[in-house]
Amino acid sequence: MICGAGPADHVDRMVKLAQADGWDVWCVATPAAVEHFLDLAALEELSGHPVRTGHQRAGQPGLPKAAAVVVAPATYNTINKWAAGIADTYVLTQLAELTGLGLPIAVLPFVNTALANNRPFLRSLEELRAAGVTVLFGEGGFVPHPPRTGGQVMDSYPWRAALDAVRRA
Template sequence: MTLLVSASRPLRSLDHGLRLARERGAGLWVGASDSALSWLDQDAVEASIGRPLLNAGEPLPEERSTVCVAPATFNTVNKLASGISDTLVTAVAAEAIGAGNPVVVAPSMNTALLSHPVTAENRRRLTSYGVHLVWPRAGNEDSEDFSTWWQTVIDTSAVAGSSTS
């Protein structure tokens, strides 16, 4: 699985998501938005996945596995829905969408952004592209424990990947 992360609250418990993916036997490649890099303990992430971050020039896996964008910020969701690929995260995800590879997007944003009219429109657009969504029921501003969120993201990614095998 290629996990692409952006700077939102669930990123603080990325170690939990990585552990869940490893428990499922997933080979992991991780890439981060520029903003997310400052939130990460890069050495710990690289030790957990056994390879450098994609940001360091690590090549993508030859076999195209599931691409999971989690957490996906408001900005990242809007860029993906519009086909904008100006960052590592959006470029890798956009290419996977275009190639027909399984893509999972798990937004995490506050209530005001979740309620913004463009959010609902872009949710429809991503669904029409065949993207598997892990859509939040509420904004993330009151959440501290994202363990269930990560479990849902990893489970959805596993199902998305197995549905194309």
């Protein structure tokens, strides 16, 4: 699951890492990721599958049953809505359902320190953890950066941590 944040420009790194580990990768993206960050054609060629960006239409094949899910980069908005049970995008609907099924899910946030210090965000992380989601936030996961410095941390975004988390699950 790909949200609209800076690391989405580099989601090919996650896809390649996952494929090297033997995963068959299917990508599902939020409208913001599609509009601002992703090259859908390149991502489809790399993964070997169409990128799902919305609900399936009649006659369109559904997504295969997932073995695990990585949500990366996960935005402040998606994390808070997911934890609150709001399912107003295809990604959030899928996350609500997959969480309820108990599927292994790792979420790798991408937020700055100002957003990370908001009580609603911290409560959302705890809510997701209580629901069985592996939240990779803080030491060993994603460490927030100061506002307006996100571009400086792209190369250190811990894609591998998310894959390791779902593999352990």
